[in-house]
Amino acid sequence: MENSLLHNNAHSNSPSIKDSYRPLQLLSAQQLALVDAFITIKNIKKGDIILRKGEVATKAYFVRIGCLRSYTIDDKGKEHIFMFAPEGWIISDISTQMTDAPSDLFIDALEDSQVEVFDRRLSELIRAISPQINNMTTEKFIKRIAVLQKRIIMLMSATAWERYQHFMETYPSIVQRVPQRMIASYLGITPEALSKLRSDNTKLKQKK
Amino acid sequence: MENSLLHNNAHSNSPSIKDSYRPLQLLSAQQLALVDAFITIKNIKKGDIILRKGEVATKAYFVRIGCLRSYTIDDKGKEHIFMFAPEGWIISDISTQMTDAPSDLFIDALEDSQVEVFDRRLSELIRAISPQINNMTTEKFIKRIAVLQKRIIMLMSATAWERYQHFMETYPSIVQRVPQRMIASYLGITPEALSKLRSDNTKLKQKK
């Protein structure tokens, strides 16, 4: 079932970032062609790191096939996963992409993946030729802020189990695809704790 | 010492949001006058709530005098402070201000305060007349994203004591002004835990 989905995506009709512009007719055919000229396709092997902490990156990645993640490594050497990006998601370190600040994040591939790379220059170009798209971009930033805000509130107020529930709603396609220890890392708990969480709740369900 | 600071701010030369436009000469005198026409000044009494969860607000507030905060109340009735806004800070629920989403946050005043109110319409106006300011706004959003991102990483990886250290760096002027229990709420711990934290570390310092 998940496999057939993967196969579909492996064709040339994989999702593209341009899909979000087309339906609204925000860009002329000529402009779309221009965008095409700036977008490049990149294949990334499982485990390849495409951004490292401290680097100044200028690119964002739209995931066509596969799955990427962004994460930090703290002083004690511990990984903390910031987000996952399965098919259709965009991943980048916004602050290093839009300004010249060194990145706090690493980004790598959890599976063999294919992405559309768009450079800072493309963002600038596209925002210059279309005010609507410029506004769309701003709106995306605002939505991102709302998401981060909710995550903070969640980290402050919710138990590990509640956060796990929320994770499964946010990333239904991820749960079976990535190692448990990474889900634990995203939730801010240890793999052992997640394992316990899951088994305890399975038991609860069986009782009812 | 803090008092004299307060007195200075009580005069008409209090900081204004326009200060951030003037030095860059981004707006003509006429345009500044136009902005003036849209900005209103609001006095808020300690304890007054100017935004409630579920409301659709269209305003942001630049703090001239005093201190505001934004916070949520979770299912169990517990408050979680999201940010403080002393003099010079802007506070709002960005997602409700820029879209029509109902707010997740409450905003109220921790002291008698004076703010500059700017409506969504002003943001639109100002961004329409000045592309530079439009870009400045976008950059502010990006910086905000970076701040939220760091806070998430901090909540996932740092101990309560480390978070307290970071809080004091971020809000040096706040520590003596707001109740401890609110600082605890911002840090995501109980007032009792914060009290212990502080006394334990004082002892540590004395040992050395």
Next chain:
DNA sequence: TTCGTTTCTTAATCTACATTAATGCGCAGG
């Protein structure tokens, strides 16, 4: 001032999650 309320602190107990460690499984490479 005085009284009532809120806030801060200290201390005892409790709990969610971390740490450590041992076991078994699945899978990639020789």
Next chain:
DNA sequence: CCTGCGCATTAATGTAGATTAAGAAACGAA
């Protein structure tokens, strides 16, 4: 086909911070 290593699970023990409770200090309103 083994062999080894990363991963998941389980269990024992440890600990940061929550909860509960109670007393002291600070604060606001009459």
